[in-house]
Amino acid sequence: MIDSITQKAGIIAAAAFGVVLVSSAGFSIALAQGLPEGFKKGDLAPEPSADMIEAGKRVYFTKCVWCHGVDGAGDGPGADRLWPRPRNFNQGTFKIRHTASGELPLFDAKKPIPGQNDLFETVTHGLPGSAMPSWEGILTEEQRLQVLSFVTTQLVKDRKFTDKQSETQTVLQLADLKPKPATDESKKRGSELVVERKCVECHGMEGRGDGNAFNLKDDWGFSIQPADWHKCWNFRGSRQDPYNVANIFRTFSTGVNGTPMPSFADNTTVDERWDIANFVNSLCERDALGNPLPIDPLTDKPKINFVIPSDLVEGEIPVDIEHEAWQKTSKRYVAMGGQITHKPRNFVNRIDDIWVRSLYNDKSIVYLIEWDDRTKSVAEGKLPWAPTQVNIDVKEQDPKTGEEGSIAAHQNNYTVYNDAIAIETAVKWKELPAPIKPRYLFGSNDQFPVDIVKWEADGSLRAFKGTGWDKDFEERDNYEESMKLLKSEWKNGRWYVMFQRPVGNKKDQDYDEDTFFEVGQYIPTVFFAWDGHNGDAGRKMAVSAFFYTFMNPPIPQETYIYPAVIAVGVVLLEGWVLTRRANKKKGKTL
Amino acid sequence: MKALMSLGALIGVAGLVLLGGMIFDVIPSTTVRLVEGYMPMQMLFEFACFVAGFAGLSYMMSAVGMPFPRFWQGIGFWAFVLLYLKYRVYPPIPFSVRAMYGTVTLVAVFMWISANEEDWKKFKQPIMNVLDAQTGMNKLLRYAYLVLLPILIGGFSYNAMKPKSEEPIELRTVHPAPPASTKVHGKTYTLQTSQNPYRVNPEGKYDQEFSNANIVEQGMGRLMKPNANPWDDKNTGYLKYVREGGEIFFQNCHFCHGDNLNGRGLHAFAFNPIPANFTDPGTIAQLQETFIFWRVSKGGIGLPNEGFPWASVMPPWEQHLTVDEIWKVILFEYWHTGYYPRTWD
Incomplete structure (x- = not known):
């Protein structure tokens, strides 16, 4: 008996020793090859067939050439007005990979397998936050592989995907690495590591991409900005699955080739990388309960609710954002696009969303607007035109990239104007005849003007009247006294602006000029935003679609009375049915 | 069984x-x-x-x-x-x-x-x-x-x-009734008789059959015909103008209508409803080229009152493009989606 126990113990000890031996041997091999933790050597994929390449050319010249250019140099006709710019394929520099920093991405024309084919996944899922769309459902799997065969062999010119002399593949074994649970402890360690590893130098103290934002350039000398960790749906490598921590882990492990974002594989352990990924993932915007925002599969951005609810407050409206009343109201995601309807058009829009909350009392309505802006901009130069002016003849950025005055040349050195935010409401929104929705921007005509309230970073809060897209705004001096700026603060890459305006009423306000905010009604509301460091001024700005401010009415008494009456009615009905049935069974008829 | x-x-x-x-x-x-x-x-x-x-x-x-x-x-x-x-x-x-x-x-x-x-x-x-x-x-x-x-x-x-706020549904009329004629850059175009001046064969003659033969193939991917590459430098006539139209499209239109003309452009997420999808057989495939010419030139603002409900931010492109450029963009849109424009007869 004892014998057998010692024997077993001996075997176990030997086995354990063996395991230690083998694993340490394995470890030393890994070290000898200089592989970072979590990586393994991979083989270069075989060259795609000539048929695939030829077929891919056809796909390329139908779909891709318009932005990526004839020679794949990222200089197609669309490129000059895009930011981020289309990829220049020639150098073989690709951002989203499973391979070590500086290496070519994984691509095998015969293996469209997620996790083993980086370029295929990029084409399939697109690059959110850029103009590269998801091609799934547009091109077949075969066509996607074909076009990549063409790009990797014909347009990548400086490197060769099959050259064993010059290329290596060190592949992150993401599938084998189990994500660490996102415990508070892990996130806390991550939050310390991002400071220690200097992530915050570029990504900012709160991760809004505001650190060092204006000095970064990519390999081609174009302006590039650090990711805003609070908008994970804009991560290029999010693969249409933005809240998946593995995507962050991968980007952090492999770096982003061609940009200042290095790989951290060499100086962090896998465990530390999960902590950082968990922390970064935890920063992405979530709903009030801490759940990921629902993502709209049509746009790969958070789903939008176009109603901005405003809650009733008794007495004064609190100025403190931490106040219970503000914490309890719903915060709405308002998507912003570039204003590309009227000149000067804003092709390169840098404010793509704002967050809006609202409260009201019997006299005023208050909007609290928060948005990420990497730079606080207060005007240095003088605006070449009045901000109220319609600039039909303004010259747009026509020059091509490389020439003076192009968008690419302008990035980072525009004259700085004021950051600003504005709310446009239709004045007579109740009387608008059906077809005359307040014409998207700037009002319909003299009869149906819009009321615009604009805050600027110099601290001004002004009111304007708009009477049509082709008319200058009129400034309304007499109204400005009745408004109040309650808060305006820029902190770590985010603006917090809160202002108050009268709700107005038909009797003692001039209803012809002011919007009357009526309780329980849908009041058409549009938001404008300007980023002063992006040269935004006048009509070069970001705009939202039509939202509706809805002031939640207090619950009327009838809401309690009628359901009770109905319930009593149902009880009576039940009694009637039961008696009828009982009588019928007894053979009686009523 | x-x-x-x-x-x-x-x-x-x-x-x-x-x-x-x-x-x-x-x-x-x-x-x-x-x-x-x-x-x-x-x-x-x-x-x-x-x-x-x-x-x-x-x-x-x-x-x-x-x-x-x-x-x-x-x-x-x-x-x-x-x-x-x-x-x-x-x-x-x-x-x-x-x-x-x-x-x-x-x-x-x-x-x-x-x-x-x-x-x-x-x-x-x-x-x-x-x-x-x-x-x-x-x-x-x-x-x-x-x-x-x-x-x-x-x-x-x-x-x-209980008082609630449900999102009002935004609707859009896809095909508002067009006017008989439209005036763009000072010239009047009668919708029934105007033709796209760039839908021409290599000899420079208006030729719908020639252009129809060179559009992309219907079917998955909608790829160009193997011998009809608009990026071929030797092109004359139709395909040359398709390429010029594409260049204009990708400098002005794709921001909303998307790289694949399906209404999913870079800014599309901010719209309600999202921009028109040209690959849908219910949009440009149902319309005459001159109708598109009128819509592009006049934009959302130019829609007639009978055309409501319209939730359109489309700019009047005559502010930004010349008449020639508008015709070329239209040519490109039909080429890229593989649809034939409807004719009046």
């Missing part, structure tokens, strides 16, 4: 588990992706699978001696249709439409269970049993219903009456 039915049952169970998981958010709703372009066919296929699955399930259960009562079959199927429409179909269907489908399904279910006297009896038997309350269980149920029904109905009506 049995093997077939058990396969059906398997499909049914798997489908129900998936749907249940999606409803309770245990399984991400993207597990089985609805791929744009295939969505309606995919839905019909799924639905057929479910029906086959239910048939199999029901058969297997009665084979092992535990048949589903007709009563629960009817109610279960109705509930399934409602849940499927609400939780599976994307983009979401508005409540009013779901209510319509729900009613139709209810009628269908009633027709099914009342197809013959026996079925109908089977269906109403459980209701009668509860009303009569002959057994202890039924008595309990009866009291439970007596209490629950008023509470539920009262609760629903309270919910319905």
Whole structure:
């Protein structure tokens, strides 16, 4: 008996020793090859067939050439007005990979397998936050592989995907690495590591991409900005699955080739990388309960609710954002696009969303607007035109990239104007005849003007009247006294602006000029935003679609009375049915 | 037969588990992706699978001696249709439409269970049993219903009456009635007689047949014909102008209408509703080129009052483009989607 126990113990000890031996041997091999933790050597994929390449050319010249250019140099006709710019394929520099920093991405024309084919996944899922769309459902799997065969062999010119002399593949074994649970402890360690590893130098103290934002350039000398960790749906490598921590882990492990974002594989352990990924993932915007925002599969951005609810407050409206009343109201995601309807058009829009909350009392309505802006901009130069002016003849950025005055040349050195935010409401929104929705921007005509309230970073809060897209705004001096700026603060890459305006009423306000905010009604509301460091001024700005401010009415008494009456009615009905049935069974008829 | 039915049952169970998981958010709703372009066919296929699955399930259960009562079959199927429409179909269907489908399904279910006297009896038997309350269980149920029904109905009506803010639905008229003529950059164009000056053969003559022969191929991907590459430098006529139109499109239009002309451009997410999808056979494929010329030149602002509801931010492109550029863009849009413009005759 004892014998057998010692024997077993001996075997176990030997086995354990063996395991230690083998694993340490394995470890030393890994070290000898200089592989970072979590990586393994991979083989270069075989060259795609000539048929695939030829077929891919056809796909390329139908779909891709318009932005990526004839020679794949990222200089197609669309490129000059895009930011981020289309990829220049020639150098073989690709951002989203499973391979070590500086290496070519994984691509095998015969293996469209997620996790083993980086370029295929990029084409399939697109690059959110850029103009590269998801091609799934547009091109077949075969066509996607074909076009990549063409790009990797014909347009990548400086490197060769099959050259064993010059290329290596060190592949992150993401599938084998189990994500660490996102415990508070892990996130806390991550939050310390991002400071220690200097992530915050570029990504900012709160991760809004505001650190060092204006000095970064990519390999081609174009302006590039650090990711805003609070908008994970804009991560290029999010693969249409933005809240998946593995995507962050991968980007952090492999770096982003061609940009200042290095790989951290060499100086962090896998465990530390999960902590950082968990922390970064935890920063992405979530709903009030801490759940990921629902993502709209049509746009790969958070789903939008176009109603901005405003809650009733008794007495004064609190100025403190931490106040219970503000914490309890719903915060709405308002998507912003570039204003590309009227000149000067804003092709390169840098404010793509704002967050809006609202409260009201019997006299005023208050909007609290928060948005990420990497730079606080207060005007240095003088605006070449009045901000109220319609600039039909303004010259747009026509020059091509490389020439003076192009968008690419302008990035980072525009004259700085004021950051600003504005709310446009239709004045007579109740009387608008059906077809005359307040014409998207700037009002319909003299009869149906819009009321615009604009805050600027110099601290001004002004009111304007708009009477049509082709008319200058009129400034309304007499109204400005009745408004109040309650808060305006820029902190770590985010603006917090809160202002108050009268709700107005038909009797003692001039209803012809002011919007009357009526309780329980849908009041058409549009938001404008300007980023002063992006040269935004006048009509070069970001705009939202039509939202509706809805002031939640207090619950009327009838809401309690009628359901009770109905319930009593149902009880009576039940009694009637039961008696009828009982009588019928007894053979009686009523 | 049995093997077939058990396969059906398997499909049914798997489908129900998936749907249940999606409803309770245990399984991400993207597990089985609805791929744009295939969505309606995919839905019909799924639905057929479910029906086959239910048939199999029901058969297997009665084979092992535990048949589903007709009563629960009817109610279960109705509930399934409602849940499927609400939780599976994307983009979401508005409540009013779901209510319509729900009613139709209810009628269908009633027709099914009342197809013959026996079925109908089977269906109403459980209701009668509860009303009569002959057994202890039924008595309990009866009291439970007596209490629950008023509470539920009262609760629903309270919910319905509570002031709420639902999103107003934004609609758009796809084909507003065009005017007889339109004036662009000082020149009047009669819609019925104008022609795209760039739809020409290499000899420079207006030639619809030539251009139709050189558009992209219909079918998945909509790729160019192998010998009709607009980027070929030797092109003259139609294909040369297609390329010029494409350059204008990718400097002005793709921000909203998208790289693939499907209305999913860079800024599209900020729109409500999202921009027009030209690859949909219901948009430019239904229209004449001159109609597009009028819409592009005048934009959302130029829409006639009869054309409402319109939620269009399309700029009047005459502010930004010349007449020639507008014609070329239109040429490109038809080339890239592979549609022929409609003609007046």
